[in-house]
Amino acid sequence: MKPDCKAPNNTHPAQSTATSPVEVIQLGVWRVFLAKGSPFFDFGARYKKWRLLYSTAAKLTMDFLVLAPIHFPLLCLATLFQRVAPVIRWHLFSRCLFMIELGVTRGQFDAIAITHAVVARIAFAATLAVITCCSQKAEFIVQTRIISHFEAISFECKPREFSASGREEDLISSPDVFYAYRDLLISVGRVLSIATQLYYVGSLASNKADAFIYGTLFLLQPFIRDFARRSLWDEQWVATSSEPHFNRMESLKSIVREPRYEQEINTNGNIKEYLVGEYKNARRALGDISSSYPPAQYGVTQRVDLSVLSAILGDIHMFYCLASAILHPSRSTLSRVIMLQKAGDLMFYELDTFVDDFHAAENGLASVKRVYDVLASNIDHRKDGNVDFSLSEPNGMELSLKNVSFSYPNCDDGLKVDDISLTIKPGQLVVIVGANGSGKSTLLKLLTRLYDCSSGNIAIDGRDIREYKLTSLQETIAVLTQDHHTFPLSLGENIGIGNPKEVRNRCLIEASARKGGAYEFIANRTDKYDTVLESTAVNYMGHLCCPEDDTALTKIFRGFVKKTEVSGGERQRVAASRTFMRLTTGKIRLVVADEPSSNLDPQGESELLQNLIDERQGKTMIFVTHRLGILTKEADLILCMKEGRLVEQGTHKELMAAKNDGTHGEYFNLYQIQAKAYVH
Numbered sequence: 030m031k032p033d034c035k036a037p038n039n040t041h042p043a044q045s046t047a048t049s050p051v052e053v054i055q056l057g058v059w060r061v062f063l064a065k066g067s068p069f070f071d072f073g074a075r076y077k078k079w080r081l082l083y084s085t086a087a088k089l090t091m092d093f094l095v096l097a098p099i100h101f102p103l104l105c106l107a108t109l110f111q112r113v114a115p116v117i118r119w120h121l122f123s124r125c126l127f128m129i130e131l132g133v134t135r136g137q138f139d140a141i142a143i144t145h146a147v148v149a150r151i152a153f154a155a156t157l158a159v160i161t162c163c164s165q166k167a168e169f170i171v172q173t174r175i176i177s178h179f180e181a182i183s184f185e186c187k188p189r190e191f192s193a194s195g196r197e198e199d200l201i202s203s204p205d206v207f208y209a210y211r212d213l214l215i216s217v218g219r220v221l222s223i224a225t226q227l228y229y230v231g232s233l234a235s236n237k238a239d240a241f242i243y244g245t246l247f248l249l250q251p252f253i254r255d256f257a258r259r260s261l262w263d264e265q266w267v268a269t270s271s272e273p274h275f276n277r278m279e280s281l282k283s284i285v286r287e288p289r290y291e292q293e294i295n296t297n298g299n300i301k302e303y304l305v306g307e308y309k310n311a312r313r314a315l316g317d318i319s320s321s322y323p324p325a326q327y328g329v330t331q332r333v334d335l336s337v338l339s340a341i342l343g344d345i346h347m348f349y350c351l352a353s354a355i356l357h358p359s360r361s362t363l364s365r366v367i368m369l370q371k372a373g374d375l376m377f378y379e380l381d382t383f384v385d386d387f388h389a390a391e392n393g394l395a396s397v398k399r400v401y402d403v404l405a406s407n408i409d410h411r412k413d414g415n416v417d418f419s420l421s422e423p424n425g426m427e428l429s430l431k432n433v434s435f436s437y438p439n440c441d442d443g444l445k446v447d448d449i450s451l452t453i454k455p456g457q458l459v460v461i462v463g464a465n466g467s468g469k470s471t472l473l474k475l476l477t478r479l480y481d482c483s484s485g486n487i488a489i490d491g492r493d494i495r496e497y498k499l500t501s502l503q504e505t506i507a508v509l510t511q512d513h514h515t516f517p518l519s520l521g522e523n524i525g526i527g528n529p530k531e532v533r534n535r536c537l538i539e540a541s542a543r544k545g546g547a548y549e550f551i552a553n554r555t556d557k558y559d560t561v562l563e564s565t566a567v568n569y570m571g572h573l574c575c576p577e578d579d580t581a582l583t584k585i586f587r588g589f590v591k592k593t594e595v596s597g598g599e600r601q602r603v604a605a606s607r608t609f610m611r612l613t614t615g616k617i618r619l620v621v622a623d624e625p626s627s628n629l630d631p632q633g634e635s636e637l638l639q640n641l642i643d644e645r646q647g648k649t650m651i652f653v654t655h656r657l658g659i660l661t662k663e664a665d666l667i668l669c670m671k672e673g674r675l676v677e678q679g680t681h682k683e684l685m686a687a688k689n690d691g692t693h694g695e696y697f698n699l700y701q702i703q704a705k706a707y708v709h
């Protein structure tokens with residue numbers, strides 16, 4: 030069925046139900062949600078917003094002052110001067126113009142006055158050039174210091190944010206902090222410039238009444254234009270593509286573009302053909318529905334009446350000027366008319382750009398506020414406790430769960446862990462099994478306090494998990510997951526970082542690499558432990574170079590971006606070695622391994638698991654695995670999960686023997702399926 034194509038300013042039915050402060054409109058393929066009624070000159074809303082941002086602006090000013098006590102004030106003065114410069118320039122020019130006009134009218138020129146005016150104008154131009162050069166230098170220094178300061182802050186904030194939410198939310202980029210302040214400075218400069226121009230217009234007008242009328246007429250047009258203008262740049266909005274054919278095209282595009290699908294597509298010609306065909310079909314079905322960026326489409330929807338009024342108002346001061354000249358010829362001169370016209374244009378430009386700069390400054394400061402908030406509130410949504418974990422306890426951790434339930438924040442997909450109660454005794458080897466999506470990894474995240482449970486209670490060594498200091502808890506837990514990562518560092522550091530105090534201890538690193546199964550493949554690398562996996566250099570290619578060309582420059586560039594490849598299994602071995610390195614801290618009392626051997630060959634897998642089990646002394650160990658047998662036979666406790674619930678627990682023997690109403694349980698069934706797969 031052909032989708033409903035709506036005209037750009039068609040409103041969504043939700044709009045008519047209307048106490049909602051959000052307006053929903055369809056723009057081409059986009060469903061746009063718009064905060065209702067906040068034009069630029071809504072001073073009430075602006076005031077509220079600025080009260081919030083004021084402290085950020087003040088704080089940022091102090092930061093700028095501390096970081097660049099000389100260059101920052103210089104930059105401020107220069108920026109403000111540059112903003113009022115056009116008015117001064119016009120004033121000086123108008124003096125020359127008046128004198129020329131006077132000379133032409135009288136047939137006699139005042140050479141000295143003209144020389145003074147010309148010299149003043151030249152001196153001003155030279156001064157402006159010097160100030161511009163100085164301000165560029167000052168800007169460069171202030172920018173560099175601000176960027177490095179905020180890079181450091183953002184470096185500090187990001188891991189905190191990440192550990193709290195489990196995903197990385199980008200903070201404002203450091204250069205943007207500088208630009209936010211610069212936009213603010215320019216906005217202030219524009220206000221100064223508008224005030225100066227009003228003063229200048231007043232000096233051009235022949236009397237106070239004229240000055241007032243000109244000022245009002247000059248200011249009126251931008252006000253009307255703001256009401257006429259419908260620009261998403263000035264509004265708060267979010268949009269989602271709601272057009273099914275467009276969404277399908279995007280999905281198909283991502284399959285072709287994303288490297289993770291590359292191998293599958295390239296080794297199966299039919300897929301490629303199918304994708305191309307489907308893309309063409311979706312494109313055809315989309316027809317003329319526009320996918321242009323929503324602000325570009327929204328601009329088309331201006332109110333015609335107000336636009337016409339605004340355009341006429343743009344010229345009304347000219348008509349007033351003409352009428353005034355006709356009615357009072359003795360008070361008017363041609364040069365005054367020209368200067369007034371020019372002043373009107375300049376003022377209109379300043380007011381118009383002021384709106385954009387001011388919005389940019391507001392948005393920028395709102396983002397900067399977030400950086401400060403992150404710093405101030407330590408963003409971590411998990412409330413930190415104040416109890417230090419006791420390291421004197423020689424055994425592993427005791428974990429007990431009472432009616433624990435959990436659903437992911439911002440996800441109304443139901444409970445992922447549902448009413449689980451269990452006890453893990455100190456030093457036990459525990460294995461969690463269950464089908465995909467049954468909640469095994471989620472349970473581990475709760476046990477390591479990556480998330481807090483939604484209801485119920487988790488206790489470690491008899492004390493609520495939330496009472497422990499997070500750092501103290503993290504020091505005692507080693508986590509090895511299936512999402513193994515390597516860092517863009519040397520192989521040695523990739524392992525050594527497990528115990529940062531011993532990051533240069535080659536002996537410990539090699540021993541850990543042996544246990545993690547990385548020793549052999551690292552030994553075969555030319556640079557061994559010094560092999561750097563990914564270059565950390567930042568590379569640019571000038572826009573006149575074409576990456577596809579085979580020139581000397583592009584070859585050099587490819588050399589910049591060369592990576593040292595490691596296979597998935599090798600990467601997992603490095604991550605496992607890092608965990609063994611972590612065990613050398615002597616503080617670990619809980620080891621959590623979520624399918625740590627999913628990418629390893631059978632021999633690598635059994636060696637890794639055995640090496641981990643050999644480290645059991647003084648630790649509780651919890652494994653998540655799909656491969657029953659290797660671990661489950663040795664486990665003190667098997668937890669069998671299904672759809673977020675704990676359906677069985679016991680040892681391998683107990684669970685294999687367990688029957689309910691004469692039928693075997695979940696673990697038995699899972700085990701049998703695997704056993705059959707190996708036999709056949």
Ligand SMILES: Nc1ncnc2c1ncn2[C@@H]1O[C@H](COP(=O)(O)OP(=O)(O)OP(=O)(O)O)[C@@H](O)[C@H]1O
Nearest residue numbers: 195437440445463464465466467468469470471472
């Ligand atoms: N960050 C998340 N936000 C929302 N839902 C999530 C998140 N992580 C996992 N889920 C959902 O929670 C459920 C349980 O996922 P979990 O990863 O715990 O299962 P699992 O048993 O470990 O699965 P597998 O064996 O495939 O690794 C799944 O439905 C999954 O889609």
